[in-house]
Amino acid sequence: MSRLSRIDNSSIGRWWRSVDRMTLACVGTLIGFGYILMLAASPAVAVRIGASRNMFIFKQVMFLAIAGLIVVGVSMLSRKGVMRLAFIGCVVAIGATAMTLVHGIEIKGARRWIALPMMSVQPSEFLKPCFAVVTAWLLAQRRVRRYFPGMLLAFAGYGVILVLLKSQPDIGMLTVITTVFMAQLFVDGLNILLVGIGFGAMGGAGVAAYFIFPHVRSRVERFLHPNVGDHYQIDTALRAFGNGGLMGRGPGEGRVKDLLPDAHADFVFAVAGEEYGMLICLFIIAVFATIVIRTVLRLLREDDPFLILATSGLVTGFGLQAFVNMGSTLHLIPTKGMTLPFISYGGSSAMSVALTIGMMLALTRQHVRQSRLGRTLATPTGAWKAAT
Template identity: 30%
Template sequence: MTILDLTGAAGRRRRETTTITPQEAPNRRNTELALLAFAVLLPVLAYANVGLAMDGRVPAGMLEYGLGMGALALVAHLVMRRFAPYADPLLLPLAALLNGLGLVMIWRLDKAGPLLRGNFPAAANQLMWSGLGIALFAGVIVLLKDHRILQRYTYISMAAALVLLAAPAFLPARQSDYGAKIWIHLGSFSFQPGEFAKIILTVFFAGYLMVKRDALALASRRFMGLYLPRGRDLGPIVVVWLLSILILVFETDLGTSFLFFGLFVVMLYVATERTSWIVFGLLMSVGGAAVVASSEQHVKTRIDAWLDPMAAFAAHPPAGSTEQIGQTLMAFGSGGVTGSGLGQGRSWLIQFAAKSDFILGSFGEELGLAGMMALFLLYGLVVQRGLRTAVAARDPFGKLLAVGLSSAFALQVFVVAGGVTGLIPLTGMTMPFLAQGGSSVVANWALIAILLKISDSARRPAAPPPAPRAAAPEPTRAAGA
């Protein structure tokens, strides 16, 4: 019996023992509204703090910024109140808070001016993308009547995701892409299709594993305490492994490759409860990365920078070395425990990626270790509420979809934070909601919307059974009959 079976049985027992009418069930929308007010107020205070630290006065646009963020949050809340009244009350405020803090830091780095090489104002564009993300969020909440509808598009999702992932490899790259072919450029407009592909792939994995999980859970033999999967059942994981290697080879994109393969292995384990899938997945990912790193120069350069982040500061630095990882580590050290204070750091020394790949370095210097732990706690709460939604979901597809979306979010945070802090090689992905990047913020708002729809379906009380019909009275016989 798998995790999906156990949680489904528990949910059935709860529904059999407790009947709550929709009118009696709390929907927690007032709690969400109160948390949203805090999620808007905190970035506004941070915005004022940056202005006071850098200019000695409150920023002139603070009122407009507060009203704009408040209006976007209120629109999202009203949509939730009308179309998903029983959804989780924490996910929307958490996303709004992370998005707001990211906007403040991007604006703070905009003010560095010529100190930041290649600097251009990005806060206004990021606010526009945030508005589009919340518009997509509202569209998903309104139009997606039932998350189970997505199961109908299992194989269409696979085809669409593969097209999105493969498209950048066949298009010319720009020098501004710094070696990784992960962008699609249309004139002055560009977007990163991998951010949307992670959601579409999760839909495919959830639909596929819901049907095939029983066959994948079968084991042919036991070796060193592990149940080995049957040879014919290794097909799916081998295909996914090969696709992730192809992405790594043709697009030199460590982040998307790791996210793609790691997501499938995690969902395989949840669906089958076979530890052998995790072991096989780790062995195949490490082996594939080692082979590609020995042959692909861009990947090899990133691994060398991970092994020796201070090599660029040597008297004779090796070719292709980068200063950014070393500068970020020094920014973390400069911030200490409590940080230098918003607007009072020197994170502009990280240069062109201070607002995107290395925005955690900016936060680490100005908020310190305490602020970084608070940010990771916010991300952890998003993942925890997503996994809680998976446990509460009433259908296997919803459980797998919620697990997959939460895992994709968690893996992206781990990949970015691990690369910036030197735990793993740098991947070039963006920190969800915090970093500059329109594709990322829009896609992650859509991810939160799907999780909330699953949560609304899981928390919505079951309708009470219809009352039994009263027996019709027997006809009386007439006297003398």
């Protein structure tokens, strides 16, 4: 493949030479683990709810296949293509999120999903990558157009999203989007004092959510006080990690999938820990860390404000989602129903994360040109601009 890439001048050949192949390999690895762990965790869950034993497996095979195509397809886009996709996606996602308040499916007191054939869609999942790119463009335009109200428009968009997610309610998603937004403002050069005030406001909002929303108060109290409330799920997950030990009990030998209703989704990391052991869990963590670290390192070579802000927001959202899932499963933070990217069951999650990774790969691709000697030269976006 590498030999063909040096002589292939087609769009696929140019894409292959310019894309971060290590990150692409990491994504493929996570999708592979998604298939393996879904085969381990989902049959017992499906039988328990009276569905076909292979229902979740067949659906996830389709979801992850589509996710893989989205990663490759979006990563081939130009910077302008990514911006157009983000603007369209942001408008559609905001409209669909608003629609959930009227026509959404209510589950556990929250309206976050829209019913479609074969699956339910959570529109707010697609707000994370799209709003991050739109925010980056608005903030970057302030450097190009002197009187452009980019900061004001970014806060206005965030305000709309805040109202929608609070109304569902979806405090976890709102926390992730808020953290991504604050990270982008920090990278943009916002005064450190104002950044501190912003994070202080987030803390104040968290305290307010504790008193306003009963489910938030319940999760925090169960995290802080072992003797308060129902600890069945988290205790079972922790026992699964203990049972797995270093090498695991072996494929198919785990018991946590027979006990937890969300073993295929929010607690799939516990299934990995029990059946494959601590070493595989550490390997999964290392794969996520590799994606985040490689993306950040590639940004160090860039000088395009839009590219830096957009990719920073995307990688922050991706890394934060993985941390929240694994951290809550290990009882490091209060439990939160957030999926593990590419591994947990869920169509909306798999496709939104695929969109995130695809945009990251597209924005961090190297620009490839041919030298007079016929050799392929690749330069980062910013360096190529400086050279020309």
